Amino acid sequence: LSGESAFIHALRTFATHPAARGLMDDAAVLEVGGEALVISHDMLIEGVHFLAEADPADVAWKLVAVNLSDLAAKGAEPLGVLLGYTLGRDDARFAEGLEDVLMHYGVELLGGDTTSGGSPRGFGMTAIGRATHVPVPSRAGAQVGDALYVTGPLGAAMIGLEELRQGGDPGAYARPLARLAEGEALAPYVTAMMDISDGLLLDATRLARASGTTLAIDSAAVPISAPEERRMDALRWGDDYELLFTIPADIVPPVAAYRIGSVEPSAGAPLLLDGKKMSEADRLGYEHG
Amino acid sequence: LSGESAFIHALRTFATHPAARGLMDDAAVLEVGGEALVISHDMLIEGVHFLAEADPADVAWKLVAVNLSDLAAKGAEPLGVLLGYTLGRDDARFAEGLEDVLMHYGVELLGGDTTSGGSPRGFGMTAIGRATHVPVPSRAGAQVGDALYVTGPLGAAMIGLEELRQGGDPGAYARPLARLAEGEALAPYVTAMMDISDGLLLDATRLARASGTTLAIDSAAVPISAPEERRMDALRWGDDYELLFTIPADIVPPVAAYRIGSVEPSAGAPLLLDGKKMSEADRLGYEHG
Numbered sequence: 001l002s003g004e005s006a007f008i009h010a011l012r013t014f015a016t017h018p019a020a021r022g023l024m025d026d027a028a029v030l031e032v033g034g035e036a037l038v039i040s041h042d043m044l045i046e047g048v049h050f051l052a053e054a055d056p057a058d059v060a061w062k063l064v065a066v067n068l069s070d071l072a073a074k075g076a077e078p079l080g081v082l083l084g085y086t087l088g089r090d091d092a093r094f095a096e097g098l099e100d101v102l103m104h105y106g107v108e109l110l111g112g113d114t115t116s117g118g119s120p121r122g123f124g125m126t127a128i129g130r131a132t133h134v135p136v137p138s139r140a141g142a143q144v145g146d147a148l149y150v151t152g153p154l155g156a157a158m159i160g161l162e163e164l165r166q167g168g169d170p171g172a173y174a175r176p177l178a179r180l181a182e183g184e185a186l187a188p189y190v191t192a193m194m195d196i197s198d199g200l201l202l203d204a205t206r207l208a209r210a211s212g213t214t215l216a217i218d219s220a221a222v223p224i225s226a227p228e229e230r231r232m233d234a235l236r237w238g239d240d241y242e243l244l245f246t247i248p249a250d251i252v253p254p255v256a257a258y259r260i261g262s263v264e265p266s267a268g269a270p271l272l273l274d275g276k277k278m279s280e281a282d283r284l285g286y287e288h289g
Numbered sequence: 290l291s292g293e294s295a296f297i298h299a300l301r302t303f304a305t306h307p308a309a310r311g312l313m314d315d316a317a318v319l320e321v322g323g324e325a326l327v328i329s330h331d332m333l334i335e336g337v338h339f340l341a342e343a344d345p346a347d348v349a350w351k352l353v354a355v356n357l358s359d360l361a362a363k364g365a366e367p368l369g370v371l372l373g374y375t376l377g378r379d380d381a382r383f384a385e386g387l388e389d390v391l392m393h394y395g396v397e398l399l400g401g402d403t404t405s406g407g408s409p410r411g412f413g414m415t416a417i418g419r420a421t422h423v424p425v426p427s428r429a430g431a432q433v434g435d436a437l438y439v440t441g442p443l444g445a446a447m448i449g450l451e452e453l454r455q456g457g458d459p460g461a462y463a464r465p466l467a468r469l470a471e472g473e474a475l476a477p478y479v480t481a482m483m484d485i486s487d488g489l490l491l492d493a494t495r496l497a498r499a500s501g502t503t504l505a506i507d508s509a510a511v512p513i514s515a516p517e518e519r520r521m522d523a524l525r526w527g528d529d530y531e532l533l534f535t536i537p538a539d540i541v542p543p544v545a546a547y548r549i550g551s552v553e554p555s556a557g558a559p560l561l562l563d564g565k566k567m568s569e570a571d572r573l574g575y576e577h578g
Contacts, residue, residue, distance in 0.1 A: 007380040007403055011387070028400035030368060032419065033322030039399060041371040041415055045406040079319060082330040084373065084413040087296060095299035110328065111317035113413075114296055117334040120406060124373040124413035126330055130321065 027070040027127075029136045036131035040070035043084075046120035051164075056090045057097025058174040059123065064101040066197065067127035068178035069241040073195040074136050075187025076129030078105060078180070083112035084124030105180070133187035142192040142211035142246040148261040149253055151182050151243040154200055155226030155234030172225075176241045182255045186245055189254065193245040198238040201271060201284035207244060208270035216272040217261040236284060316359040316416075318425045325420035326368075329359035335409035340453075345379045346386025347463040348412065353390040355486065356416035357467035358530040362484040363425050364476025365418030367394060367469070372401035373413030394469070422476035426534075431481040431500035435535040437550040438542055440471050443489055443531060444515030444523030461514075465530045471544045475534055478543065482534040487527040490560060490573035496533060497559035505561040506550040525573060 027040035042063070046052050050059050064081060071078055083098070085091075102109060110128075142148075160173025179195070186193060192211055196203045200222065208215045224234040246263050247253060269277035271284075278284065316329035331352070335341050339348050353370060360367055372387070374380075391398060399417075431437075449462025468484070475482060481500055485492045489511065497504045513523040535552050536542060558566035560573075567573065 007374065007376060007384060011384050011398065028369070028371065030399060030417065032326060032368065033324035035322035037321060037326075037417075039371060039415070039417065041373055041401045041413070043373045043375075043402050043404050043413065045375065045404050047407065048405055079321065080317070082317065082328060082415060084330055084332045084411075085296065086332075086334065086411065091296040092299045095296060098300070109300065110319060112330045113332050115332050115334050116337055117411060118336065118409045122373075122375065122406060122411040122413075124330070124332065124402075124411075126328070126371060126415040128319065128326075128328065 027074050029074070029131065036134050036136050038071050038074040038076035038129040038131055038136060039126065040067050041124065041126045042066050042070065043122055043124045045122045048120070052119070055097070055174070056094035057100065060094045060097030061101040061175045063123050063125045064098070064105070064107070065176045065178050065241065067125045068105060068107070068180060069176070069195040069197065071127055071129040072178045072180045072183035073193050073243060074129070074131060075133050075183045076131050076136070077184065078107045078127060078129045080108040080110035080128055082110055082126040085112065085114045086117040086121040086123065087114055088117070088119070088121050105178070132184045137187050137190050137193040139192050139194050139207045139210035142207060142213050142215070142263045143248070144213060144263050144265050145249055146191050146246040146263040147249045147259050148215055148217065148263060149245050149247060149257040149259050150196070150200065150222065151179055151255065151257050153223035153225040154196065154240045154242060155224045155230060155237060157239035158230070158234060158237035159226050173239060176239060178241060179243050182243055185254045186243065189251055190245040190247050193243055196238070196240055196242050196244050199236045199284060200244065201235050201273065201278065202280065203244060205270035205280055205284060207246070211263070212266055214264045214267040214270060214272055215261055216264045219274050221258065221260045223258045316363050318363070318420065325423050325425050327360050327363040327365035327418040327420055327425060328415065329356050330413065330415045331355050331359065332411055332413045334411045337409070341408070344386070344463070345383035346389065349383045349386030350390040350464045352412050352414045353387070353394070353396070354465045354467050354530065356414045357394060357396070357469060358465070358484040358486065360416055360418040361467045361469045361472035362482050362532060363418070363420060364422050364472045365420050365425070366473065367396045367416060367418045369397040369399035369417055371399055371415040374401065374403045375406040375410040375412065376403055377406070377408070377410050394467070421473045426476050426479050426482040428481050428483050428496045428499035431496060431502050431504070431535040431552045432537070433502060433552050433554050434538055435480050435552040436538045436548050437504055437506065437533070437535050437552060438546040438548050439485070439489065439511065440468055440532040440544065440546050442512035442514040443485065443529045444513045444519060444526060446528035447519070447523060447526035448515050462528060465528060467530060468532050471532055474543045475532065478540055479534040479536050482532055485527070485529055485531050485533050488525045488573060489533065490524050490562065490567065491569070492533060494559035494569055494573060496535070500552070501555055503553045503556040503559060503561055504550055505553050508563050510547065510549045512547045
């Protein structure tokens with residue numbers, strides 16, 4: 001077991017807390033006063049999720065975007081965010097980026113906590129949203145025969161990070177977008193949905209396992225924002241935050257989306273990539289550990 | 290401006306986000322589906338909020354208790370928590386402590402995030418509760434003429450930490466309690482309420498400033514769990530998590546509580562301690578920065 005798996009396993013042994021498995025999922029769903037609330041919590045740690053020399057405004061942007069992306073995957077409309085902030089270098093610049101991203105999404109900062117601390121710095125965010133469709137989409141509903149789609153091209157974050165390392169413009173890597181409108185439009189139709197944060201192939205295995213199915217993916221059908229020779233890298237790279245979803249094959253998705261495969265009966269492996277069985281052991285994506 | 294104040298100031302300059310001031314408060318209030326949700330987020334950072342050699346089970350306990358204490362101060366009933374967890378030393382022991390405290394309070398772990406990271410480790414928690422009384426108590430409602438109360442003795446955490454440093458039993462320092470039942474019982478009657486996390490005197494200045502009043506405190510009336518010669522230390526020490534509240538002077542609080550002073554017209558300083566004006570400059574408590 002990796003460190004994370006061991007911790008999750010320890011949590012799962014709480015007989016009284018089966019919901020501990022929620023820790024492995026994007027966002028929790030909580031029914032309150034006739035509404036379904038969707039709540040996500042994500043952290044960004046220096047050296048793990050962002051470079052120590054990153055622009056703090058970009059870190060703030062990404063912190064909000066990755067949390068809102070979790071809401072997007074549930075078709076939820078954001079109600080607000082709470083920030084856990086470790087004070088340090090250039091706090092005013094972080095605040096600027098936070099303002100940019102909150103204004104971009106029209107989301108309110110409801111509260112949070114600030115603390116002193118050392119390096120590596122860690123930031124946490126909790127995003128709270130209201131589900132626009134019930135049942136709330138999850139990873140677990142894919143049905144054999146469904147079509148598999150992605151909402152947009154993959155690889156832009158990979159190229160952006162490489163540009164950044166060469167002193168260029170990081171583009172989508174620095175300021176990812178959460179597909180909130182797409183998630184809301186799709187929620188009534190999808191059988192399963194998630195955002196792609198750790199790479200298409202790795203995240204697809206998670207959807208496949210949660211649904212008890214195998215996902216057959218046609219690698220040539222996956223739209224990429226990278227040179228063709230980087231296609232397989234783009235399928236393994238994270239940080240693009242497009243939505244991955246399954247939908248009955250006869251339904252045309254209500255938003256622009258690319259059909260990349262289908263849901264098959266469980267074939268002893270979570271993925272069939274161009275007909276070849278693949279699983280987590282094949283280094284499918286980015287694991288933060 | 291201290292680091293935290295400067296950051297909060299930067300956030301406050303967001304013309305569109307006046308709620309940024311929520312960052313200085315214990316918990317946010319969000320109305321959803323006819324319910325008032327109360328949401329708190331607190332972090333514990335190694336070396337700031339807990340000793341590097343602390344028992345991880347105690348850290349887990351404290352992380353939950355400090356967040357639930359924020360809900361207690363709002364008279365809220367907990368619905369669940371989300372955990373932000375940095376993997377590291379002895380994760381299974383952290384999970385044990387988490388189980389203990391969640392079972393103690395009957396609270397569910399709804400979700401969260403785990404990540405790798407370095408030292409100092411940081412943990413975040415978001416607690417979500419349902420207000421049991423509307424309007425939800427805040428720090429801002431104290432009225433001139435009200436009586437000032439505290440729900441229990443202060444100083445136990447101070448003594449516990451001193452014991453711990455000498456190899457003894459840390460008691461209440463390691464496993465603080467959130468006054469959830471007291472907060473719920475008090476909510477319909479109080480004019481202002483907060484939990485004491487950073488020391489009675491410092492937190493009292495916050496309540497005084499939020500309410501635009503002065504709090505007169507009789508130091509001899511404050512119950513303490515420490516030797517009499519440590520009285521003034523106990524009034525400055527944090528981590529006890531008793532509730533501080535104001536209530537009309539003719540109302541008898543519905544739970545055991547100690548009357549320690551009164552609400553006075555603003556006297557040019559937030560506190561009158563035994564008749565002497567005091568403010569934040571007098572090193573009133575523990576500032577995590």
